[in-house]
Amino acid sequence: MRRALLAITGLAASTTALVVLKGTPGTSQAAQDRPVAEAPAVPGGSAAPESTPGGVTPSARPGATVKPSVRAGASRTPGARTSSATTRATTAAPRTTTSAPKVTTRTVTGPVVTYKYGSLQVRITLSGSRIVDATGLGMPLDGQSGLRSDDVQARYSGSSGEVVAKQSANLSAVSGATYTSTAYKQSLQAAIDKA
Template sequence: MRRAVLAITGLAAGTTALVVLKGSPGAGQAAQNIPADQASVAPGGSGPAPGVTPTPGPAGSASAPSRSTRPSSTPGTKKSTATARPTTAAPRTTTTAPKPSTRTVTGPTVDYEYGSLQVRITLNGSRIVDATALGLPLGGQSGLRSDDVQARYSGTSGEVVAKQSANLDTVSGATATSAAYQRSLQAAIDQA
């Protein structure tokens, strides 16, 4: 709010100074050509507009301020003031690249000696952005092996996303689970 007040005050002061400075040289002659009843440029008033100092006419008398007056070629003719037309900006055209489609592909269920699992991958365009194993065994030694495989391969920062393929390193102690994960993953990649 303070900045807006300062900006408006500065604009008003700058405009006033510009009018005073622009009107100084030769303004008296332009003011002499305007009849006294048409001398005011302030709407609805007979005196100068607020903040505008009148320029002295002949013999020290005050005449109308010279805001946008130009000497006319014919003395005594009414001056027309040019009005600025508001300009409109051209419509902004933005082109954005088409967003790649995100889709999910689930590989087939692969049976192995500790149970069965299937791998679901999420793709953004043709890039794998996430992977997870579904149906992994829970509890006991099988659950521990499954947790190791899931932690290493799956997720947005897992080995599947890093390598973008089913050519993964085998998790030590979980060879069968790793092989089943890789088979389902390869089938999901082939479907994608």
């Protein structure tokens, strides 16, 4: 990133220096060295501009510019040389766009935790460093243990569960499912630590 910025800055500086050193468009060495008698014609008028003290016309001085006066209906004499206001073309440095880093979604699974009614493990899905989903795996399905597992899953798991809301394993215990809640939080904390 720093190299790109330095390259762009160098390019802009060198382009600006080139435009400045090249000089004014329409002013060449031949025009600067031209005697007063050969001063460029002024459009719309037949006489050369008046001389300044020292006998030098403004258009004969190096780097001097004369704005032409254009009258309605006046025509230019073919081949007549006129100088105009200085116009400098500058090139804009290319814009560097820094897009936001792409957020990666990844899944981390905690260890299997064995408790009084069975075993379970928790899998979390992260978007960047934020937990966006959590679910309990291998939880008991039958009988009283299955009902406790369902209560814990309903409260903790999913994209709108307590794990996503709190972004930590500091969860309140589910009433009547203390062992299952404790096992869930242990596996969850290990998964967060891995992430």
